[in-house]
Amino acid sequence: MLRFTPTEYKLLCLLAKYEGRVLTHQQLLKEVWGIAYQKETQYLRVYIGQIRKKIEDNPNAPDLLITEPGIWYRLG
Numbered sequence: 001m002l003r004f005t006p007t008e009y010k011l012l013c014l015l016a017k018y019e020g021r022v023l024t025h026q027q028l029l030k031e032v033w034g035i036a037y038q039k040e041t042q043y044l045r046v047y048i049g050q051i052r053k054k055i056e057d058n059p060n061a062p063d064l065l066i067t068e069p070g071i072w073y074r075l076g
Helices: 006-017 025-032 041-055
Strands: 065-068 072-075
Touching: 006 025, 006 041, 006 072, 025 041, 025 072, 041 065
Parallel strands: none
Antiparallel strands: 065 072
16 A cells, blocks of 8 residues: 655645656646746645555666656656
8 A cells, every 4th residue: 555645645646647748847846836836846846756656666777657758757
């Protein structure tokens, strides 16, 4: 059984809602943390890393949670 923090879960649900679509850092930060955090990209890197460790077979070469060129993320 996988366990996620409330923030990890919210982020993962948002990515799942838009599965296959590329979401920018600003979009993700605004939706998960709020508009005041849109420039806090380090938050996103930390949480994406934590989620990858939980859902990916090899977090260093992810198959599910993908970083797209331009530093955007998508699920799937």
